[in-house]
Amino acid sequence: MSGGEEVQVTPGMQEYIDKAGDYLARRDKYIREVVKKWKFDTIAVHGLYNVEDAIEDYQGSIIEPIFMSTAQAYRDSDEMAAALGYMIPTWCYSRIANPSTYYYEWTLALLEGYGFDGVTECCSTSSGMAAIMTAVQPFLVHRFHNKIEPRNFVATAQCYGGTFQQFNVRLMEERDIECRWVTDPTNIDDWASKIDENTRFLYGELPSNPGLSFFDIKVVADLAHSHNLPLIVDSTVATPALLRPIQHGADIVVQSVTKSITSSGFGVCGAVIARSGIVTNIDNDALKNNFSIYTKYLPNRDYGPNLHPMQAIMSLNDMRTLRTKMDLLSRNTMKVAEYLKMHPQVESVEYLGLPSHPLHELASEYMWLVDAEHDENYGQPVNRYGHLMSFCVKGGPQVTREFFDGLQRIWRATDLGRIKSVATIPAISTHQQQGEAGRCLANIPPNMVRLCVGAEHPDDTIADLDQALNRVGSKTAVAATA
Numbered sequence: 290m291s292g293g294e295e296v297q298v299t300p301g302m303q304e305y306i307d308k309a310g311d312y313l314a315r316r317d318k319y320i321r322e323v324v325k326k327w328k329f330d331t332i333a334v335h336g337l338y339n340v341e342d343a344i345e346d347y348q349g350s351i352i353e354p355i356f357m358s359t360a361q362a363y364r365d366s367d368e369m370a371a372a373l374g375y376m377i378p379t380w381c382y383s384r385i386a387n388p389s390t391y392y393y394e395w396t397l398a399l400l401e402g403y404g405f406d407g408v409t410e411c412c413s414t415s416s417g418m419a420a421i422m423t424a425v426q427p428f429l430v431h432r433f434h435n436k437i438e439p440r441n442f443v444a445t446a447q448c449y450g451g452t453f454q455q456f457n458v459r460l461m462e463e464r465d466i467e468c469r470w471v472t473d474p475t476n477i478d479d480w481a482s483k484i485d486e487n488t489r490f491l492y493g494e495l496p497s498n499p500g501l502s503f504f505d506i507k508v509v510a511d512l513a514h515s516h517n518l519p520l521i522v523d524s525t526v527a528t529p530a531l532l533r534p535i536q537h538g539a540d541i542v543v544q545s546v547t548k549s550i551t552s553s554g555f556g557v558c559g560a561v562i563a564r565s566g567i568v569t570n571i572d573n574d575a576l577k578n579n580f581s582i583y584t585k586y587l588p589n590r591d592y593g594p595n596l597h598p599m600q601a602i603m604s605l606n607d608m609r610t611l612r613t614k615m616d617l618l619s620r621n622t623m624k625v626a627e628y629l630k631m632h633p634q635v636e637s638v639e640y641l642g643l644p645s646h647p648l649h650e651l652a653s654e655y656m657w658l659v660d661a662e663h664d665e666n667y668g669q670p671v672n673r674y675g676h677l678m679s680f681c682v683k684g685g686p687q688v689t690r691e692f693f694d695g696l697q698r699i700w701r702a703t704d705l706g707r708i709k710s711v712a713t714i715p716a717i718s719t720h721q722q723q724g725e726a727g728r729c730l731a732n733i734p735p736n737m738v739r740l741c742v743g744a745e746h747p748d749d750t751i752a753d754l755d756q757a758l759n760r761v762g763s764k765t766a767v768a769a770t771a
């Protein structure tokens with residue numbers, strides 16, 4: 290892959306290229322023969338950072354260093370020319386790459402690729418929204434097979450509010466790129482009927498935020514591939530501890546690493562993870578062969594949605610316990626969901642873990658706690674459904690707000706994926722911008738509360754919900770008898 294016009298290779302450059310070739314062969318062998326054989330937890334803890342790297346390059350630091358430097362210096366002009374021509378591994382300038390973001394990227398690439406035979410790579414981004422932009426823009430090139438063609442893509446209507454805005458306003462209204470919304474993603478004909486010769490990709494969020502919509506990844510991936518299109522999946526809510534879409538045929542995964550993957554709440558960051566050799570009708574070998582690296586070194590070099598190295602290491606640090614954390618958070622959420630389901634003031638509860646949820650069976654085919662069969666507490670595969678749930682409060686939007694205002698320890702914030710329980714009313718927050726029609730499309734009623742259960746003891750979370758529900762409950766009871 291080259292950054293521009295053909296570069297004349299001098300003998301000095303060739304020496305650097307040969308040395309880099311040896312290094313890359315050693316790294317690939319280490320990934321293939323050592324790291325890919327580790328369990329999920331070991332990869333989450335170590336990623337690609339090892340004793341050799343630490344001793345040779347980083348003065349033995351056992352934690353990945355934070356490289357705040359803007360730029361990389363080169364030994365001589367030969368090394369610089371080889372580096373800037375992308376002929377040797379390099380980080381050049383921190384908008385393009387950086388040693389700290391490098392380790393963040395590899396941990397995420399390996400976790401998303403866990404259990405998948407092929408190669409996965411990752412491009413870090415400044416946010417989840419930047420990850421979505423990074424993943425979709427390369428397919429929306431205007432000139433297509435040497436002609437200017439209309440462009441469209443097919444996406445699940447039940448998606449994060451920011452995604453809805455990016456697709457609906459930025460792409461559709463401002464640039465005439467048609468987003469064809471799938472309203473029932475479990476119906477494969479709904480997807481199929483929207484694809485034509487100008488379709489560039491299929492996009493699905495699962496489980497969706499906040500509606501917990503789900504679809505059959507294998508079936509949708511097969512449909513995409515039969516049309517020579519990639520399937521892009523946002524699986525932020527699941528995290529790779531519970532679901533790894535690439536293993537099931539997806540080409541590209543986007544993550545808002547801001548959310549459950551980190552859970553600490555220390556800042557915003559994102560990632561695009563792709564398998565090598567994606568399926569696409571775009572005629573561009575670099576994009577096809579290694580999508581993440583292509584976007585990182587070319588389009589993102591030019592647009593600049595890069596991740597800060599400080600953020601990369603803070604987030605990396607949060608990922609090391611991802612599996613056990615998602616297990617605990619999922620179990621707590623299950624207890625809270627079961628409690629809410631029994632409460633007379635609650636109209637309905639949406640949680641994929643509840644057998645009564647219409648998508649419970651489908652989600653159960655895909656959402657498994659990684660390595661449960663190697664965990665001494667389980668010794669067999671177990672389903673886990675994450676910590677996002679929603680419920681509707683009886684009595685309408687006003688009563689819902691009163692209940693919400695009565696919460697004493699659960700935080701009222703437009704956030705999710707936290708180690709602390711956080712709740713929001715989507716209709717007045719995350720999904721406020723898209724208006725009544727958009728909310729209707731995405732199935733967001735005004736009395737819906739989105740709750741993301743944290744790592745507090747579930748009895749305490751339930752107690753907080755209980756006092757807030759009983760307060761409005763006694764009021765509606767009085768109103769009913771009055």
Ligand SMILES: *Cc1c(COP(=O)(O)O)cnc(C)c1O
Nearest residue numbers: 416417418449498525545547558
């Ligand atoms: C939050 C979120 C995003 C956007 O991520 P940011 O890091 O906030 O930019 C995208 N998708 C889903 C499912 C999200 O929950």
